[in-house]
Amino acid sequence: MVKQTLDKDLDRIEKIGTEAMHSSARYKALALAVLFLLIVWAFSASVTTAGEHSTLIIIAAIIGGYMALNIGANDVANNVGPAVGSRALTMFGALVIAAVFEAAGAILAGGDVVNTIQKGIINPASMQNSEVFIWAMLSALFAAALWVNIATWVGAxxxxxxxxxxxxMGAGIAAAGFSIVDWGTMSAIAASWIISPVMGGVIAALFLAFIKYNVIYKEDKVSASRRWVPLLVAIMAGVFSAYLVTKGLKRIWRPDLVTVIAISLAFFAGTYAIVKPIIHRTSKGMENRNKSVRALFTIPLICSAALLSFAHGANDVANAVGPLAAIVETSTSGAIDAKVGIPLWVMLIGAAGLSAGLFLFGPKLIRTVGEQITKMNPMRAYCVALSAGITVLIASALGLPVSSTHIAVGAVFGVGFFREWDTERRARKLRASMRDEKIHPDSNLPATDLDQTENRPKKLVRRSQLMTIVAAWVITVPSAALLSAGIFLTVSYFAE
Known part of the structure; x- marks a missing residue:
């Protein structure tokens, strides 16, 4: 009795200690985030010339840095989460790779001309004056950052x-009414809520099915791996070369479609020629097991995480600094210009914020995407990464406004639901075989096979995560709009 009591007390003390450590880590991360924003304050003040709107530009820079922190904490998880969940990368390794390539993508290829009204959502000419436009952009940026922060805290x-x-959209409506919004564009964005995850999930499931039926379920897995793994890796190289050229390097170089296809085919052929003998050598002496096959996907998976991070940094840094660049341009010129370039100092804030947010708050969402939706291994994570690249390319060719976040998470769910379906299909086949052969439950059939013959389907995807994430997706635009409208109206009231 005394020993049991002592064990319970020790367990309780251990739990308290663990919670205290987690709490301390959270406070430390918050303190470092505040320090980063103070650095942004000092940096923006040093590069901003004194003038009528200098204080406003500094405030906008701080909010832009806050948004960049939240993008790093939330959005980057999609690029490295599956690799971490599959154990191809450690958490620290993933953070380092993502931080370096996100920052490189943002600085080297992220300075493209940014549409300050974000893909034609509103018509800035409907604004009363440049000051109203500035406050609208400031409200939009702050509201978006707040919403992403809330979603990260929830784990979505x-x-x-x-x-x-x-x-x-919300700030535009508050400033000039509903007529300012391009509802056709908004309808296309709403449609992307369904198109992005479904397309990503289907493509990931198709690749996983191909691998399973052509490699995993074959009697000689090593021989099948030598035939198909080089081809799969070459497909990834071809897809990501096209993805990088069209999405990641668009500021530096904008090749035509024929050139992109030629580059993609060249990378495909070159990678296949290089990888085939490597796979042949590596597979010599391998055991005829699934674990051996999965190991062959580890290096391609790490490369895909790096390339996805680079392309993400090049593209999504505009979400943090696009409105900020609009505020800077409008404040200095006094004119509402539909297109502005992003100054280098603004890009630096965005790049630094992405990396800082990833290190300070990213692990939570990385675990959600990589571990808490469905179980990952290098093979499944490879399918998720490849699906992300292919889906973005298809959507770009069709002119569909899709979300890389929705694609990646949809691909994770697609892999999980395919595994559920395939496991149940095989279980039904086994049950039918047992009935046909009149095998008694007490026969010599292995225990693992008997477990699979249970009538209850095995759940391989967490439904609670599915509901949380889908709910967050559906309410993102209206929630950010309401927050933005509220902030704009509040600021306008006190500014009068």
């Missing part, structure tokens, strides 16, 4: 692009 990976779109 959401689209930061949709958050910014909602923020711009």
């Amino acid at each position: 990976p959401v689209s930061t692009t949709h958050a910014v779109v909602g923020g711009v």
Whole structure:
């Protein structure tokens, strides 16, 4: 009795100690985030010339830094989460790779001309004057950052692009009424809530099915791996070369479609020629097990995480600094210009914020995407990464406004639901075989096979995570819009 009591007390003390450590880590992260924003304050003040709107630009820079922190904490998880969940990368390794490539993508290829009204959501000419436009952009940026922060706290990976779109829409309506919004564009964005995850999930499931039926379920898995793994890796190289050229390097270089296809085919052929002998050598002496096959996907998976991070940094840094660049341009010129370039100092804030947010708050969402939706391994994570690249390319070709977050998370769910379906299908086949052969339950059939013959389907996807994430997706645009409208009206009231 005394020993049991002592064990319970020790367990309780251990739990308290663990919670205290987690609480301390959270406070430390918050303190470092505040320090980062103070650095942004000092940095923006040093590069901003004194003038009528200098204080406003500094405030906008701080809010832009806050938004960049939240994008790093939430959005980047989609690029490295599956790799971490599959154990291809450690958490620290994933953070380092993502931070380096996100910042590189933002600085080297993220300075493209940004549409300050975010893909034609509103017509800035309907604004009363430049000051109203500035306050609208400031409200939109702050509201989007707040919403992404809330979603990260809840543990839901959401689209930061949709958050910014909602923020711009809400502030625009508050400033000039519903007529300012391009409802056709908003309808296309709403449609992308369904198109993005479904397309990503279907493509990921198809690739996983191909691998299972052509490699995993074959009697000689090693021989099948030598035939198909080089082809699969070459497909990934071709897809990501096209993805990087069209999405990640668009500021530096904008090749035509024929050139992109030629580059993609060249990378496909070159990678296949290089990888085939490597896979052949690596597979020599391997055991004829699934674990051996999965190991062959580890290096391609790490490369895909790096390339996805680079392309994400090049594209989504605009969500953090696009409205900020609009505020800077409008404040200095006094004119509402539909297109502005992003100054280098603004890009630096965005790049630094992405990396800082990833390190300070990213692990929570990385675990959600990589571990808490469905179980990952290198093979499944490979399908998720490849699906993300292919879906973005298809959507870009069709002109569909899709979300990389929705695609990646949809791909994770697609992999999980395919596994559920495939497991149940095999279980039904086994049960039918047992009935046909009149095998008694007490026969020599292995215990694992007997477990699979249970009538209750095995759940391999957490439904609670599905509901939380879908709910967050659906309410992202209206929530960001309401927050933005409220902030704009409040600021306008006190400014009068």
